[in-house]
Amino acid sequence: MGVNANQLLFFSCLLFMTGCCNGGRILVFPEDGSHWVNMQVILKELHARGHSLTVVRSSRSWYIQDSSSLYTLISVNRTNTENVSPGLFETLLEKSLALRRMTPILRFFEQQKDVTTMLRIFHSGALSIVSTMLDDSALMGKLRDAKFDLMLTDPAFPAGVLLAHYLHLPMVYNVRWLNAGDAHMAIAPSTPSYVPMYNSLFSDRMGFLQRTENFLRYMVSLLQEQFVILPIYDALLKRHFPPGSDLLTMQRSADIWLMRVDFILEYPRPSMPNVVYIGGFQCRPAEPILTELEEFMQSSGEHGVVVMSLGVMVTALPKQITEAIAAAFAKLPQKVIWRYVGEQPSSLGNNTLLLEWLPQNNLLGHPKTCAFVSHGGTNGIYEAIYHGIPVLLLPLLFDQFDNAIRLETRGAARVLEVGTLTSEEFLEALEDLIKNPSYRSNMQKLSELHRDQPLPPLDSATFWIEYVIRHKGAQHLYSEGSSLPWYSYHNLDVVGFLLVIILAELWASIYLVKFLCCIPDKKQKVE
Incomplete structure (x- = not known):
């Protein structure tokens, strides 16, 4: 059993309480890590609007809290023995740094092999959690009796998609990635002649050889989808769904795709009427910070402060790289706030403050902040854009390389190769970022464009979620082209x-x- 008797009793109480609620009843199936960080932003807004939220998570979740005033939790015990833990990302980081030192051709093949391995690991985890739920007839009965109005899910892995179709619920996606790449590929025309593929490091202006490589990446992603991902779910579909059920058709049938994209960063491309762009929806005006932190910021004087964070998944780099960065920071006249977990670097200067956690949005919005050192995660990049802070990018994993290229081509960032990083190189790039006014000017222009919208992205997201609740779906926006062979x-x-x-x-x-x-x-x- 994936859910114990106490959880079922608690869930029964939930059904009684939600029956008295004026808001919608929303079943939420998020992804973990940084994906959960931005999903929480939407959940807080929905909760404030009176909606009742039930969140499904794996019992091995890293960041989804056991209890919350925002939602009721269903925690599912996964049946597979393979544990996807934060330690996996340290291994992936080591492989990524090794890849950056390879020749382009060898890197391409090694990269695809690593991607295939990761797809098997993560999709097997998704299969485990949804199989446990669908095999639990008591839990499925409770979920049906709850009469949810819709499923809100991040479909990077399709456990939420499968559960929504089993329960016949309308779906709203909080989405950026799907299966083997960009979610746009599944819903809108995305010709590889000018739409760069995931991890290609190309812009939308590609020469012949770049278009050739981009096309090969496109074909490889289709092969990975057909021969790596889909077979993982074949037995589940035969056991729990009508004959002929197809995972790709299920994934494409979402009523609304809340796409975590803003075209100030993304390259222009075709779209569809049920795609709503909410890039940067998690950004907000800065709030006051703790007194001790404020005193440190003010002590920087006219030089200002550099903020550094590598996101929630990777807290520290290999020791030699960490020492090189610390030594470069020590030579700056600016103060530095560095989100860092682990042994303190021996080259750390008196101007650098190490914190295991920092209020990133509030620091980026502080008037003393002059630069941001980041791994290139989507959440951090949009916060930097929102507050107009130029970025020194050290891409490490996944889409971070593509994000870095996009911001660099806008003239708002410098990008460094972490695998071969030296202290001198890091210091030169950071000083250039701080002293050259063009970076800040370009970033502030992006900030102006990003903020100039008829409706804030978060309001747009909640409007369309409530739209689906009010109208019990939005299939009139669905293109039949998505169901064609x-x-x-x-x-x-x-x-x-x-x-x-x-x-x-x-x-x-x-x-x-x-x-x-x-x-x-x-x-x-x-x-």
Whole structure:
């Protein structure tokens, strides 16, 4: 059993309480780590609007709290033995640094091999949690009786998607990634001639060789989806869903896609009417910080403060890189606040304050902050854009490399290669970022564009969630193109049909000419 008797009793009480609630009843299936950080922002807003929230998580979750005033929790014991822990990301970081030192061709093949391994690990985890739930008839009965109005899920891995279809719930996605890459690929036309693929490090202006590599990456992602991801769920679909059920069709059927994208950072591309762009929705005006921290900020005088954070998954870099960064910080006239966990670097200067946690948004919005050193995570980049702070980027994993390229091409950031980083290189880049006014000017322009919207992204997200609740879905925005087979979508069947007709007519014409040429001349016969 994935859920014990006490949890079922608690859940029964929830059903009674939610029946008295004026707001909607929302089942939430989030992803962990940094994905949970931004999902919480939406949940807080929905809770404030009177909606009743029930969150499903794995019992091995890293960051989703056991208890909260925002939601009721369903904690599911996963059946598989493979444990995806934060320690996995340290291993992935070591591999990523090794990849950066390889030749481009070898890096490409090693990268795809690593991606395939990660896909198997994470999708097997998603399979484990949804299998445990669907096999638990008592839990499924309680969920049906709850009469939820919709499923809000992050579909990076499809456990929430499968549960929503099993319960016949409308779906709203809080989404950026799906299966093997960018979620846009699943919902909107995304030709690889100008839409850069995940981890390609290309802009939307690609030369011939870049387009060739981008196309190969596109084909590899399709192969990974078909031959790595989909087979993982075959047995589950046969056991719990009607014959012919297809995971890709389920994923594409979401009513609203709340896409964590703003085109001030993303490259322009085709879209669909049920895609709502909410990039930077977690950003907000800075709030006052603790007195001790405020005193440290003010002690920087006219030089200002540099803030550094590597996100929630990677707290520290390898020792030699950490020492190089600490030594560079020590030479700055600025003060430094560094989110850091682990042994203190021996080269740490008196101007640097190490904290295991820091109020990142509030520090980036502080008038003394002059630069941000980041790994390039989406949440941090949008917060820097919102507050107009130039960024020194040290991309480490996943989409961070693509994020870095996008911000660098806007002239608002410097990007460094972590695998070969030296103290001198880090110091030169950071001083350039601080002293060259063009970086701050370009970032403030991005901030101005990002803030100039008819509706704040968070309000837009909650509007469309409530829209789906009010209208019990939004299938009138769904494009039938998403349900077409690939050969019909690209009209290859039509092209084939027309080609057959043309060839048939050509063959008939040739045959007719040959026939006419072979008719004997009557005059010749008389002679």
